[in-house]
Amino acid sequence: MILESEIWLALVVLLPLAGAILTFMAPRYAPQIGTVSGVIVFGAVVALTLAVVESDATRLTVGGWGAPLGIDLVADGLSTLMLLMTAVVGLAITAYAVGYFGESSAHKRAYFWPLWLFLWASMNALFLSGDVFNLYVTLELLSLAAVALTALVGQPAAVQAAMRYMLVGLAGSLMYLMGVAFLYAEIGVLDIMALASVSEATPPVFVSAALITAGLMMKTALFPLHFWLPPAHANAAAPVSALLSALVVKGSFYILLRLWLTVFAPLGDTFAPYVLSALGIGAIIWGSIQALRQPSIKLLVAYSTVAQLGYLFLLIPLLMDDGADRQAVLSGIVYFMIAHAMAKSAAFLSAGNILHALGNDRITSIIGMSRKMPLTITAFALAGISLVALPPSAGFIAKWLLLNEAIDGGQWLLVVVIIAGGLLAAGYVMRVVGPAFRQVADDQLAVANPVVPASMAWSALGLAILAIVLGFTGVYLLDVLDIGVVILTGGEA
Amino acid sequence: MIDLDTGTFYMLVGTVLFGIGFYGLIAYPHLLRKILAMNIMGIGVFMIFIAAAYGSGEGDPDPVPHALVITGIVVAVCATGLALSLAVQVQALTGSPKLDADKE
Structure with a gap:
């Protein structure tokens, strides 16, 4: 039996919620229940995506009450892509957490699983809220x-x-x-x-x-x-x-x-979008400079997030400009969100592997580690390629879309910022990748035999590979974004 | 005296409360004060919803904002609970009820 597509709207919120409650009630089996929940939620999001692709944007009136008193869940192309992004990263993090929270950290594990599934449920509900x-x-x-x-x-x-x-x-x-x-x-x-x-x-x-x-x-x-x-x-x-x-x-x-x-x-032609864009420029420059100065990998990656979030705001004036191709600008922004989600989660998971194996995440500790932790360092390097936006990564496609629209809109300052931001990103990514690939004798390594559990190494690498491969499948994603997304024109229209 | 209608008056009161709360949140380093300040901000917002329910005062009040305020109170209680337990942890771990960056 094929369920009606509206059912999936409720299920992508209810399933992680149910998983969260179960893991909370049975902490001993939390990793097993959590893993199964993760796979099921992922499946439900894929089913919802297929339903939306097949039968257009859908709306579920919860409990039959309807607006204004009831709660409506709405899935259009934008919501669906966000759900899918969350599900892909979520599934990889679920796999990672199984290895990360081992027997030695039973207390943390007992709280991680319910909280993570609650977080997943609230993310999904957020993207569907009408x-x-x-x-x-x-x-x-x-x-x-x-x-x-x-x-x-x-x-x-x-x-x-x-x-x-x-x-x-x-x-x-x-x-x-x-x-x-x-x-x-x-x-x-x-x-x-x-x-x-x-x-x-x-x-x-x-x-x-x-x-x-x-x-x-x-x-x-x-x-x-x-x-x-x-x-x-x-x-x-x-x-x-x-x-x-x-x-x-x-x-x-x-x-x-x-x-x-x-x-x-209607406020699109005020100064507000330009303020957001200016702050975006500030974020890219300030975040990148701070990332260049951090002594540890996780702080470096965190400041990279500050910088990368700037790109999301950069083109808001064009998004609100009736003269620009607003659908294309939106595509660029959404694609950037997805590309960043893959690359950044991969970068943080590999930084976690480094911390796990070496006991600290100082940049000086990873000198020569590419030989000892090939999967982890490769994952970080691939994620870095996407953050720097080298072809053919997803990050490249995202920036290319943004750059195209900035050029079409004649926003030359933004063009310069996007390019400069890429160079700065190359600088901070190389601060980690460079030392990791340096050739040194075994006795000069910080740790002679670093150990990373397989599930942690492979989930980081999986996300990093996605951050690259997504660059080839952009068209399909952007087709989904065209489904039922309402972009209203401002001003007198 | 300026002649204010009841709805507008309570809307102003709500805005002022929100402002007082926001000031308290930024100005005082003690975590308990910050958490209380946040609750004052929340009450300011609820006041505005209630003023919106009253509207012009003619006819029955709008029930929707009441439902929103009740939901808002539930959320605020949960958030306050979590914030208080974190503040207790901060005090237990660092020996101070203030965050490091806020100390003189």
């Missing part, structure tokens, strides 16, 4: 799970980083909710499409847009509100770092993207 209040709830659930996961390692630095993450995250969500309150007071509906159909460039809508955008910028760690990200991402356990950097920050960015395409479209 109204601005439900987005708030999912955003908050996502933050709570992410903060708890950050604190999981229990060291003072990690707990402090988690505390700061919590405070910034809560302030961000409350600003978002304040924006929603103004929006509701002005317009009186919560459904995104209903809001979009009546929203106009009035002062209350502008205030609401400012609050919502500022709140989401905090959560996405856009420069100069990125200060909480490097300590949180660098001090967390390796699979958690990968989740935070590859996926969690994309959740809040997705909301930003979705709302500016619809509800805030």
